[in-house]
Structure formats: C-alpha cells, structure tokens
Amino acid sequence: MEDLIQIVREAGNIILEADLNHDFNQTDLTDDNPMITSKEGRANFVTKYDLKVQYFLFDQIKKLYPDAKFIGEEDDKHPSSMDGRCFIIDPIDGTSNFIFDNKFSAISVAMMEDGEVTAGIVYNPYLDELFYAKKGEKAYLNQRVLQVKPLPLKDSLAAFGTSPYEEKLADQSFEIARKLLNHVVDIRRCGSAALDICYVAANRYSFFFELQLSPWDFAAASLILQEAGGKITTFDKKELFYEAKTSIVAANPVAYQEFYQFI
Ligand code: 2AM
Numbered sequence: 001m002e003d004l005i006q007i008v009r010e011a012g013n014i015i016l017e018a019d020l021n022h023d024f025n026q027t028d029l030t031d032d033n034p035m036i037t038s039k040e041g042r043a044n045f046v047t048k049y050d051l052k053v054q055y056f057l058f059d060q061i062k063k064l065y066p067d068a069k070f071i072g073e074e075d076d077k078h079p080s081s082m083d084g085r086c087f088i089i090d091p092i093d094g095t096s097n098f099i100f101d102n103k104f105s106a107i108s109v110a111m112m113e114d115g116e117v118t119a120g121i122v123y124n125p126y127l128d129e130l131f132y133a134k135k136g137e138k139a140y141l142n143q144r145v146l147q148v149k150p151l152p153l154k155d156s157l158a159a160f161g162t163s164p165y166e167e168k169l170a171d172q173s174f175e176i177a178r179k180l181l182n183h184v185v186d187i188r189r190c191g192s193a194a195l196d197i198c199y200v201a202a203n204r205y206s207f208f209f210e211l212q213l214s215p216w217d218f219a220a221a222s223l224i225l226q227e228a229g230g231k232i233t234t235f236d237k238k239e240l241f242y243e244a245k246t247s248i249v250a251a252n253p254v255a256y257q258e259f260y261q262f263i
C-alpha cells in the first residue's frame with residue numbers, strides 16, 4: 001500500500017504542474033500543441049495530462065506487479081477479463097474541473113483481485129488529501145481513520161452528478177436532485193464522482209447519486225466508503241458490478257434509507 005500511495009502522490013505532481021494555457025479548440029495531443037480533445041458524447045474531454053498521468057501510473061505500478069492487468073479510462077485496450085490482479089485507473093477524475101482550473105479533481109486507483117476491489121486510493125493533489133482503504137481494514141483520509149456517522153439528510157449536505165455526457169439523463173438527475181433538496185441543508189455538484197463518494201466517507205456529505213458512471217469513476221472510492229461503514233449500490237439498490245457503466249447511490253446508512261422513502 002505504501003508503494004502504491006507513493007506512486008499516486010508522485011502522479012499528483014503532474015496535475016499540479018500542468019500548464020493550463022491551452023487552446024480549447026485544438027484536437028491534436030502532441031507535447032507542444034494542443035491539450036484538449038473531445039471524446040464521444042457531450043462534455044467529454046481528454047487532455048494530454050490525463051494520458052501522461054495514466055501512463056505514469058501504468059509504468060510505475062507494473063514495476064510493483066509485473067503480471068497485473070490494467071483498465072484505464074484513457075486506454076482503449078481493456079483486458080477481456082478481470083481474473084487475477086487488475087488495476088482500474090482514472091488518471092484524472094474531474095477532467096472538466098481540471099481544464100477550467102477548478103481544483104477539484106482526483107487520481108483514482110483501484111486494485112481488483114478476481115473481480116473484487118481489494119485496495120482503493122483516491123488522491124486530490126490540490127488539497128493533498130489522500131483517501132485510501134484496504135479490503136477488511138479501515139479507511140483513511142491521510143492519517144485519520146474514516147468512520148461514517150448516521151447523519152440524517154436534514155442535518156447534512158448532499159451531492160449529485162449530472163451525467164453531462166448523456167443529455168437524456170439530465171432531466172431525470174435534476175428531478176431527483178430537486179426532490180432531494182427538500183430534505184437536506186443544501187445540494188452540491190462538484191464534478192468528481194470519486195471525490196464525492198469519498199466525501200460521503202468523510203461525513204462531508206450524507207448522500208451522493210449519479211445516474212451514469214464508469215467503473216474507474218467509482219471503483220476505488222466504493223471500497224473506501226464501504227470500509228468507512230457507508231453504503232454504495234446502484235440506483236435500484238443492486239450490488240456494484242465493476243465491468244460496465246452503472247448508476248451509483250452512495251450514502252450513510254440512515255440517509256440511504258431516508259432517500260428511498262420519498263423518491
Ligand atoms: P471524468 O472527469 O474522469 O470524466 C462528473 O459528472 C463525473 O462523471 C466525473 O466523475 C466524470 O469523470 C464522470 N464522467 C465523465 N464522462 C463520463 C462518461 N462518458 N461516462 C461516465 N462517467 C463520466
């Protein structure tokens with residue numbers, strides 16, 4: 001774990017040192033040109049820094065685990081199965097925040113063993129906040145043990161994601177968020193699902209949902225939240241599956257129950 005954490009911290013420096021003087025309309029990702037290109041769907045970007053962080057992580061982690069497989073957000077060649085040891089990596093979760101210098105993005109690294117998440121690291125380099133957990137052990141934020149409190153919705157903040165890349169999900173997301181607003185102190189939409197889920201683990205939010213996320217957005221954070229005593233499922237209360245996109249609900253157990261009473 002210490003070695004993995006060290007690698008992720010080093011990768012954080014690539015994000016902190018990024019030169020954001022870019023031309024938004026460029027599409028070529030060479031070193032001296034352009035830094036942004038659009039992926040499929042709306043509001044779905046990749047920068048040269050996403051690629052740089054991803055390949056730094058792949059290379060360094062391969063030195064620790066030469067036989068491991070890798071699934072990275074910016075990598076098209078995903079392995080056909082997750083048997084054995086497999087890392088699911090989002091080099092920059094919160095890429096839109098990164099592009100617009102919002103300083104709310106994270107590196108997310110999940111280690112899977114035979115399809116189960118056994119270690120998770122989510123690192124926000126801007127605040128130097130490192131969330132991590134090992135399966136069956138405690139979850140931490142830096143040195144501090146994380147323990148989810150049974151905060152009711154009415155005494156807490158909730159957060160959601162708008163799935164901006166899938167326009168059809170936007171109306172549904174805002175409808176749910178509008179209902180949720182009646183039950184909480186206020187709502188946040190911060191733009192990094194990995195951090196949002198870790199914020200539930202840290203009791204900064206009691207509740208988070210997003211109607212479509214990819215495994216690299218939630219794999220590491222899901223273990224961190226579970227080891228802190230929180231709940232994370234699909235929107236229809238199913239156990240998480242790490243091989244496809246899915247909806248996500250992450251909450252403390254009390255807020256989770258309350259949500260399904262009015263939704
Ligand atoms: P990203 O920044 O790594 O792309 C914002 O609503 C959240 O959704 C972020 O965690 C973001 O991750 C994620 N996201 C962005 N595009 C997505 C897509 N096409 N499918 C699923 N999740 C996506």
Ligand code: CA
Binds near residue numbers: 073091092093094095
């Ligand atoms: Ca990303």
